[in-house]
Amino acid sequence: MLLSRPPSDAHIAGEQHAADAHLSSALPLHESDGDAVSPASIDRLMHAFMGRLTSSISPSSLALAYIDWASHLAQAPGKWGQLAEKAMRKTGRLQLYAARASVGKATERCIEPLPHDRRFNDPAWQRWPYNVIHQSFLLHQQWWHNATTGIGGVSPHHQNMVSFVSRQLLDMMSPVNFIATNPEVLETTIEEGGQNFVRGAATLLEDWERAVGGKPPAGTEAFQPGKQLAVTRGQVVYRNRLMELIQYTPATPEVLAEPILIVPAWIMKYYVLDLSPANSLVKYLVERGHTVFMISWHNPTAKDRDMGMDDYLHSGVLEALNAVQTIVPERPVNAVGYCLGGTLVSIMAAYFAQREDSRLNSMTLFAAQTDFTEAGELRLFIDDSQLNFLDDIMWDQGYLDNRQMAGAFQLLRSHDLIWSRIINQYLMGRPAPMNDLMAWNADATRMPYRMQSEYLRSLFLNNDLYAGRYKVRGRPVALSDIDLPIFVVATESDHVAPWRSVYKINVIVDADLTFLLTNGGHNAGIVSEPGHEGRHFRVSRWLHGDKYVDPDRWFLGTPAVEGSWWPVWADWLASNSEGWVAPPAMGAADKGYPPLGPAPGSYVLER
Missing domain, CATH: 3.40.50.1820 (Alpha/Beta hydrolase fold, catalytic domain)
Structure with a gap:
């Protein structure tokens, strides 16, 4: 079979020059207006500093989403009435459920968790008062979903962002995350005489020391490329x-x-x-x-x-x-x-x-x-405001750090990657054993400034x-x-x-x-x-x-x-x-x- 030959070096050089001119026009410039430090550079340095505090999420992007949602909700009295009616109906259902459950009567649950939500699968959550506690949480979660969606005039991107952030805030307040309202943690504590907290504290201290020292998670030492992994000749x-x-x-x-x-x-x-x-x-x-x-x-x-x-x-x-x-x-x-x-x-x-x-x-x-x-919830982090903010962070560093990327990916699966990990490792005292895929996942890379900017703007955004x-x-x-x-x-x-x-x-x-x-x-x-x-x-x-x-x-x-x-x-x-x-x-x-x-x-x- 005869194959086409690659173009000549001279031809590539000519095309490359044109391509570079095109690509550079899409990137923010390093402005200079004759001053020692241009106003634009000051702005970018401020954004880079803010990004370290906000996990690279643009406060302006988030504020725009909430303003869009709140202003349209303020002009929707019909939606207010619907939400009030839902609140009263859910309150009544919960009160009836609580009354029957408090005297040990079998009763149908007010609401079932979503198929992927495994937080309340343990039988301990079906006993009083934890059955009422987790049902109340799920009803509140459903009400807030209704409150942040279905409002006429709100852009789909802003609606998804507000709904996502509200869900993250609710997940932080889940009864699963607190000792007093998590029956699994309480049972383990009684059975082990509090030794689960001792082990959890030791794990937390070790994880903190490794994070501060820039070291990989514990256990990755047993999974090294060229030794245990990546050993195909x-x-x-x-x-x-x-x-x-x-x-x-x-x-x-x-x-x-x-x-x-x-x-x-x-x-x-x-x-x-x-x-x-x-x-x-x-x-x-x-x-x-x-x-x-x-x-x-x-x-x-x-x-x-x-x-x-x-x-x-x-x-x-x-x-x-x-x-x-x-x-x-x-x-x-x-x-x-x-x-x-x-x-x-x-x-x-x-x-x-x-x-x-x-x-x-x-x-x-x-x-x-x-x-x-249709790139899923990752698109929540992609709009003009967010990319301008991210550009400035990368402009200052020269790259996007793997830890900055990891935060966004973890938020997409916060149940599994954040809260369940905290509960199992630090409250239950049961850290997950390291495996090859987990060790690889901790061995992330950086992304160069120019490439990441071009990729997000040309492919993701446009x-x-x-x-x-x-x-x-x-x-x-x-x-x-x-x-x-x-x-x-x-x-x-x-x-x-x-x-x-x-x-x-x-x-x-x-x-x-x-x-x-x-x-x-x-x-x-x-x-x-x-x-x-x-x-x-x-x-x-x-x-x-x-x-x-x-x-x-x-x-x-x-x-x-x-x-x-x-x-x-x-x-x-x-x-x-x-x-x-x-x-x-x-x-x-x-x-x-x-x-x-x-x-x-x-x-x-x-x-």
Whole structure:
């Protein structure tokens, strides 16, 4: 098979200059009006200082949302009456329930928790007075949801923000979070004579010391990359300032002809796909006869503040692709992207389609969005006010710190990631044992200022990629041009890339597309090795010209299959291969890609 050659260096340089001019116009400028310190710089420094106190959330954005909600509520007497009627009705129901429950009579509960709310599942919550306490809380929570939604004239973004913040405030006041109103904590305290508080205090002190000292959580010492994790054999075969490229050692006498290039998100360390040997996707692929390459991203510092999306595409994915096709010549590549890496792979595939470049054999996306209009509650943190505030924080630091990102992600699942952790570790004295996925999750990375600003504005806020406005080397690219076999994996409980958002690639791409929805979240759903208990998935295939099916109808009409989705994807890769060949050499020293050292390399160890 003859493959298109990459453009010449001179041609790239000309296009790169135009692209840089376009990209820089989207970023805030470092203003200077002749003064030693410009007024704009003072403003930005103040915002950066405020951001350290507000977990990077813009007070102005939040204030605008509440003003919008409050001003429209003030002009809605009908809504007042509805809320008053609901309050009286709920009060009456609660009083009747409390009266019957106080004398031990069986009575139907006033309200059931939402399906995902497991806080009150323990039988202790059904005894007096805790049954009345938790029912009162749930009724208040429902009333406030009604009070913050369904008000005419409030923008959807502001309504969602007010509802979300109100829910977070209510969750802080949940009876689960207080010793006196949590029967599980009280029972444990009586049974253990208060030793749970002793253990909890010791855990709290250790966690505080580690947080202040910038150390990872306790237990991560037993899960180190290159020792217990990321131990699949391989070699770093290329390195530049942005990434290392790892080639994994073949494990079979013959391999499938087309190599795999995996592009992980740079918000995470790559080894989520090469965790312990028992749940390593890389190991699984190698043992199935695939030649696997993986990008390991550099962890940016303030010196990398000007690295942008264009750098991640050209110095990252395209240079890695050139290396792969030099080591495995004349073979198209199966490109795989995870999260942000999947969005970048989509950009690359659209760019290649525009140029009629045939270097890709297929495209696989793991929990990756191409349309950002339904990106879930993460969009609550994305508007012009919030991004201006965040820009100023990153302008001061040169990057977005992993701790600043972690706060936003934890708020999306505060039940599981904040309050239940506090209760179990500090009140019950039962810290969760560390595992490989938890250790990896604590090993986060930073995001360079320019890239994060471009990504949030161009993709998240303006949705330029899906709308056909996103430019590569000065020219807009269109996802609709992609004509490759595509495999898309989404996860049911994903709060970062909600599955209905991922599903929307069906609307714009008219190609041979397989869509698979697995249970689990953004990370746990992808790390779904065969034999993992409780796993199931749904999968369908659409061919060129097939009619669109909306996501809800597709979900209801597609049966769940028990087990891991990995074998389904591996079989799909094999079905798109030309067959088996001898394994390639490790690197290509005579062509400028010598082995530089064993996997996992050095970039993954950067803190």
